[in-house]
Amino acid sequence: MSIITINDLHKVYDGTQVEVHAVNGVTLNIEEGEFSALVGPSGSGKTTLMNMLGGLDRPTSGQVLINGTDLSQLKDSELIDFRLHHIGFVFQSYNLIPVLTALENVEFIMHLQGVPSAERHARARELLEAVGLGDRLNSRPGQLSGGQQQRVAVARALASKPRYVLADEPTANLDSHSTENLLDIMEELNHKENITFVFSTHDARVVKKAHRVIVLEDGKVISDEVREKVGASNSNE
Amino acid sequence: MKTDIKLAWRNLWRNKRRTIITIASIFFGVILSTYMTSMQEGSYEKMVENAVRFYSGHIQIQNEDFWENKTINNTFEETDSLKTKIASVPGIQLVVPRLESFALASSKQLTKGAMVLGVDPQKEDQLTEISKKMVRGKYLKKGSDGILMGETLAKYLQVDVGDTLVLLGQGYHGINAAGLFPIRGIFKHPSPTLDRQLIYMDLGTAQNFYSADHLLTSLAMLVNEADEVPHIVKELKAKIHSPYRIMSWDEMQPELVQQINGDRDSGAIMKMILFLVIGFGILGTIIMMVAERRREFGVMVSVGMQKIRLAWMLIYETFIIGLLGILSGSLAALPILYYQYFHPIKLGGQAGQMMVDMGFEPYMYFSLAPKVFTFQVLIIFIIIVVISIYPFVSALILKENKALRA
Numbered sequence: 240m241s242i243i244t245i246n247d248l249h250k251v252y253d254g255t256q257v258e259v260h261a262v263n264g265v266t267l268n269i270e271e272g273e274f275s276a277l278v279g280p281s282g283s284g285k286t287t288l289m290n291m292l293g294g295l296d297r298p299t300s301g302q303v304l305i306n307g308t309d310l311s312q313l314k315d316s317e318l319i320d321f322r323l324h325h326i327g328f329v330f331q332s333y334n335l336i337p338v339l340t341a342l343e344n345v346e347f348i349m350h351l352q353g354v355p356s357a358e359r360h361a362r363a364r365e366l367l368e369a370v371g372l373g374d375r376l377n378s379r380p381g382q383l384s385g386g387q388q389q390r391v392a393v394a395r396a397l398a399s400k401p402r403y404v405l406a407d408e409p410t411a412n413l414d415s416h417s418t419e420n421l422l423d424i425m426e427e428l429n430h431k432e433n434i435t436f437v438f439s440t441h442d443a444r445v446v447k448k449a450h451r452v453i454v455l456e457d458g459k460v461i462s463d464e465v466r467e468k469v470g471a472s473n474s475n476e
Numbered sequence: 477m478k479t480d481i482k483l484a485w486r487n488l489w490r491n492k493r494r495t496i497i498t499i500a501s502i503f504f505g506v507i508l509s510t511y512m513t514s515m516q517e518g519s520y521e522k523m524v525e526n527a528v529r530f531y532s533g534h535i536q537i538q539n540e541d542f543w544e545n546k547t548i549n550n551t552f553e554e555t556d557s558l559k560t561k562i563a564s565v566p567g568i569q570l571v572v573p574r575l576e577s578f579a580l581a582s583s584k585q586l587t588k589g590a591m592v593l594g595v596d597p598q599k600e601d602q603l604t605e606i607s608k609k610m611v612r613g614k615y616l617k618k619g620s621d622g623i624l625m626g627e628t629l630a631k632y633l634q635v636d637v638g639d640t641l642v643l644l645g646q647g648y649h650g651i652n653a654a655g656l657f658p659i660r661g662i663f664k665h666p667s668p669t670l671d672r673q674l675i676y677m678d679l680g681t682a683q684n685f686y687s688a689d690h691l692l693t694s695l696a697m698l699v700n701e702a703d704e705v706p707h708i709v710k711e712l713k714a715k716i717h718s719p720y721r722i723m724s725w726d727e728m729q730p731e732l733v734q735q736i737n738g739d740r741d742s743g744a745i746m747k748m749i750l751f752l753v754i755g756f757g758i759l760g761t762i763i764m765m766v767a768e769r770r771r772e773f774g775v776m777v778s779v780g781m782q783k784i785r786l787a788w789m790l791i792y793e794t795f796i797i798g799l800l801g802i803l804s805g806s807l808a809a810l811p812i813l814y815y816q817y818f819h820p821i822k823l824g825g826q827a828g829q830m831m832v833d834m835g836f837e838p839y840m841y842f843s844l845a846p847k848v849f850t851f852q853v854l855i856i857f858i859i860i861v862v863i864s865i866y867p868f869v870s871a872l873i874l875k876e877n878k879a880l881r882a
Contacts, residue, residue: 395779
């Protein structure tokens with residue numbers, strides 16, 4: 240079943256001299272439980288497409304449907320609310336709130352959702368333990384390594400119980416060990432909870448782990464390769 | 477809201493030095509402005525008190541034509557009905573009857589125009605405390621046939637206690653008013669103008685002199701609280717009508733009001749400049765705070781924080797800065813002003829002498845009236861409200877995809 244449906248998506252920016260077609264007629268379906276990577280050189284339209292998939296930007300034309308909801312039909316405040324309840328985000332530069340501890344950063348999303356204090360506290364603790372940070376609950380982002388911060392960001396992305404996580408170059412600032420560690424965590428969540436992950440990446444290590452690799456160039460999909468699910472094959476064995 | 481305030485509070489202390497400097501600018505601004513306002517208002521209070529105590533009282537009831545035409549013919553009788561009406565208005569501490577007119581005062585060789593004021597010695601003393609200003613002789617007693625006169629007037633006429641003064645004037649309805657009055661005492665009036673021309677006389681003696689039995693030119697009143705004057709005047713006006721007229725001290729002394737207002741305006745300009753500098757200081761901090769956290773705001777909105785909630789969080793931050801500055805500034809100013817209130821600054825040299833010559837005590841007085849503090853709070857509050865428009869609007873028009881790339 241498709242969780243994301245993209246129909247003839249276009250995004251045109253008015254440049255100073257010429258129009259720039261950042262996304263040029265992309266049509267895609269992303270199935271529930273996919274672990275997909277959007278790859279392509281700089282300027283290929285990855286980030287623009289990711290922004291539109293996350294409702295952070297509006298297309299010039301075309302549609303992005305998430306579980307049947309057309310994001311372009313939502314007003315700004317509805318879109319923010321939709322993101323809060325349906326989409327998890329992991330950003331390249333971690334982007335945690337620096338004045339909050341790891342636990343509070345994860346709780347923040349649930350606080351916005353209006354989850355009662357005791358419940359959000361327990362879930363935040365559980366998520367941080369799941370990403371291996373049970374002993375750093377009260378550390379602030381500045382006291383954590385890049386890898387640890389990105390794991391907090393993953394826990395935060397999952398706090399709202401989304402069915403769909405968008406990760407924009409999540410390993411760009413991480414070393415090999417942290418990258419492997421983070422990818423293992425996300426892959427495990429994908430297998431166990433059937434959460435859909437969509438990455439935009441340059442990183443070969445992420446591409447290697449992805450079950451589907453969508454290659455973009457000049458705003459168009461030039462290749463869409465579906466691989467065998469590693470986890471699924473393991474479970475079949 | 478609690479979490480948002482907690483977040484705002486923590487955000488403020490991300491850059492401790494900047495926040496402390498901003499709060500300090502408000503802190504010192506509040507102290508300086510409060511000090512200036514207290515000194516101004518203290519001086520005005522003293523000027524008004526002096527004016528009231530020198531002569532006019534807080535409120536006067538007169539014949540309705542007396543203010544424009546100060547003749548002995550524009551008088552009135554203090555009837556029982558009038559007394560009852562005055563007594564029914566709360567807040568009036570003292571009612572002093574007077575008969576005021578002019579006469580020529582002559583000694584052996586010299587003559588000068590003088591203002592003759594017939595008074596109830598005891599009540600008058602409660603208002604003007606003239607007995608404390610006696611330099612020679614004794615204060616009047618009820619029914620006394622003698623007079624008191626200003627030292628400058630006595631010096632001019634070359635008379636002293638024990639001498640006799642001839643007074644010649646026009647009595648009620650044109651009757652001649654002439655008499656010999658022994659000088660019982662000499663006072664030094666703080667107002668040089670009054671010291672040059674004032675002669676006190678017992679009310680009965682004055683009514684007899686001017687052939688104006690039972691008649692008065694004014695009832696001067698002292699109220700319990702000076703701030704209550706407008707309210708009391710309103711009540712008196714509602715009860716007492718023609719042929720009487722109710723006048724407050726500010727109506728009787730427009731020059732003083734003008735002087736105070738002029739001084740207040742120049743002080744307001746000074747304070748406006750001070751607050752403008754403080755305001756731009758706060759604005760600078762807020763602009764920096766918003767600019768350097770743009771990406772963070774983008775993240776917050778991306779993950780699901782409504783922009784209006786973000787806007788309110790930024791308003792909390794701005795208000796916390798203002799509140800800390802106001803509270804710390806006011807708390808620090810309070811003991812300073814408290815000390816100055818009881819220990820006014822003595823003016824020396826020419827400035828002090830000038831004040832003495834004008835009939836004022838050579839001191840800079842301070843006020844502890846609530847308005848001294850509320851004014852600063854109000855101004856800073858308005859500044860904060862105006863400044864908070866910037867982060868509020870910035871949050872509302874934030875484009876999350878652009879902010880994430882900031």
